[in-house]
Amino acid sequence: MSKRKLNRRQKWRIEKIQQERAARVSKKDQEIDQQLNAGDLGAEQEGLIIAHYGRQVDVESLAGEQAGKIHRCYMRANIDTLVTGDKVVWRPGPDNDGVVVARLKRNNDLVRPDTRGQLKPVAANIDYIVIVFAPEPYAHANLIDRYIVAAENTGIEPVLLLNKTDLLNEDNTPRLIEMAERYQEIGYKVLTASTKDHDGLDLLKSLLDDNVSVFVGQSGVGKSSLVNALMPGINIKVGELSEQTRKGMHTTTTAMLFHLSDGGDLIDSPGIREFGLWHMEERDVAEGFREFDGLLGGCKFRDCRHRQEPGCALRDALEEGQISPERMESYHRIVESLNEL
Numbered sequence: 001m002s003k004r005k006l007n008r009r010q011k012w013r014i015e016k017i018q019q020e021r022a023a024r025v026s027k028k029d030q031e032i033d034q035q036l037n038a039g040d041l042g043a044e045q046e047g048l049i050i051a052h053y054g055r056q057v058d059v060e061s062l063a064g065e066q067a068g069k070i071h072r073c074y075m076r077a078n079i080d081t082l083v084t085g086d087k088v089v090w091r092p093g094p095d096n097d098g099v100v101v102a103r104l105k106r107n108n109d110l111v112r113p114d115t116r117g118q119l120k121p122v123a124a125n126i127d128y129i130v131i132v133f134a135p136e137p138y139a140h141a142n143l144i145d146r147y148i149v150a151a152e153n154t155g156i157e158p159v160l161l162l163n164k165t166d167l168l169n170e171d172n173t174p175r176l177i178e179m180a181e182r183y184q185e186i187g188y189k190v191l192t193a194s195t196k197d198h199d200g201l202d203l204l205k206s207l208l209d210d211n212v213s214v215f216v217g218q219s220g221v222g223k224s225s226l227v228n229a230l231m232p233g234i235n236i237k238v239g240e241l242s243e244q245t246r247k248g249m250h251t252t253t254t255a256m257l258f259h260l261s262d263g264g265d266l267i268d269s270p271g272i273r274e275f276g277l278w279h280m281e282e283r284d285v286a287e288g289f290r291e292f293d294g295l296l297g298g299c300k301f302r303d304c305r306h307r308q309e310p311g312c313a314l315r316d317a318l319e320e321g322q323i324s325p326e327r328m329e330s331y332h333r334i335v336e337s338l339n340e341l
């Protein structure tokens with residue numbers, strides 16, 4: 001058969017398709033290529049997002065000669081939002097720059113509402129949400145339960161950390177020990193620490209080692225002090241983050257991933273520290289109480305509020321001692337607070 005000859009119409013169609021393709025290479029990608037001198041880009045490799053700045057991200061090389069080096073990278077236009085903790089495929093550029101070409105699958109993410117109330121991820125691939133509480137400021141069990149519920153809803157394991165153990169005394173100890181034991185009975189790990197007299201830091205370090213964690217908890221429980229103790233030299237100013245947050249200046253400050261001196265990573269930002277204190281749905285609250293597992297749906301009435309209703313599976317469990325009165329009370333208080341928001 002003779003060589004296929006394109007008629008004018010076919011030629012025109014092919015040209016049109018090519019033009020469309022070219023147009024699809026977005027303006028943004030062209031800009032990136034110009035900026036990076038695309039010919040100089042290195043081979044694709046895996047990296048870790050350690051910070052996010054508007055249109056750019058800091059990517060740390062995970063393997064090869066470059067392992068541990070940080071490149072300020074652009075993102076290809078077709079990439080979904082990237083957050084700190086994301087694993088990506090990227091190509092290094094010549095000047096500690098580069099371009100992210102794909103995002104790898106996330107194990108989980110931590111979300112918070114944006115200004116329009118829509119939930120947006122702020123960090124990804126986290127192993128532990130460490131809920132910090134202390135003798136001072138006063139540790140409200142209800143607030144701790146709220147953090148736990150929020151953590152349970154992300155699928156990330158919450159761990160409780162009683163900090164400032166140097167402040168334990170005859171008055172506050174019995175209550176805090178009782179609280180700690182209650183959480184242990186439900187199945188949560190409870191650690192203790194003091195940055196003042198270096199209590200418990202080794203156990204904490206071994207938990208954090210090889211994992212990615214975040215610290216949450218009310219202002220003043222000692223999160224910055226813990227970060228400083230775990231990363232000598234980093235010097236997050238104690239009390240500084242909250243002060244900036246109060247002024248409303250830095251609430252959107254990027255989440256940063258830090259490598260701890262003795263292993264493991266920590267992701268920290270003012271936004272992450274406020275984790276769990278925003279609106280949630282009533283059903284999410286019930287599902288956030290681990291000891292309710294297997295009981296929800298067992299009530300006589302489908303719309304049971306678990307108060308005075310007959311045949312309530314949760315109230316039966318409460319009477320049999322499977323659910324503690326404090327946690328039941330906490331559940332109701334959190335549900336009531338939802339209507340106040």
Ligand SMILES: Nc1nc2c(ncn2[C@@H]2O[C@H](COP(=O)(O)OP(=O)(O)OP(=O)(O)O)[C@@H](O)[C@H]2O)c(=O)[nH]1
Pocket residue numbers: 163164165166167193194195196197217218219220221222223224225226237238239240241242243273
């Ligand atoms: N006694 C005692 N005080 C501590 C300890 N750790 C921190 N503090 C003090 O508690 C106060 C609050 O500590 P921060 O580390 O700023 O608390 P934070 O949780 O980071 O607070 P935000 O930045 O507001 O979230 C400071 O005055 C610290 O010196 C501790 O182990 N023992």
Ligand SMILES: [Zn+2]
Pocket residue numbers: 299304305306307309311312313314315
């Ligand atoms: Zn019920």
